[in-house]
Amino acid sequence: MAGRYRFAARLRDIKERRLHLPPGQEAGPLLAGMVGDPIAHDHAAAHWDELLRLATSIRTGTVTASAMLRKLSAYPPHLPDRPSLEQSPA
Numbered sequence: 001m002a003g004r005y006r007f008a009a010r011l012r013d014i015k016e017r018r019l020h021l022p023p024g025q026e027a028g029p030l031l032a033g034m035v036g037d038p039i040a041h042d043h044a045a046a047h048w049d050e051l052l053r054l055a056t057s058i059r060t061g062t063v064t065a066s067a068m069l070r071k072l073s074a075y076p077p078h079l080p081d082r083p084s085l086e087q088s089p090a
Helices: 041-046 048-060 065-073
Strands: none
Touching: 041 048, 048 065
16 A cells, blocks of 8 residues: 555754554554654544544545645644644653
8 A cells, every 4th residue: 555655855853753553553663763752542543533534634645644644743743632643642
């Protein structure tokens, strides 16, 4: 499935980025320094309809993935309803 998309975003500030895995999954020694908090399944489940709409829009070409990421990352981080692009420690 990943081979069907051609998305090569610039990874700005990659040293500060964290990989968020499902709870209980180990990253292994190569990625251990990049692992952040586990994915919040409850948060994703609460916003599932919006996630499906986003994925469908990208898949059908209505919007590019890079344009959507720019739009979502522009939300102020202090808003409670801000879409989560990256899990951050509470």
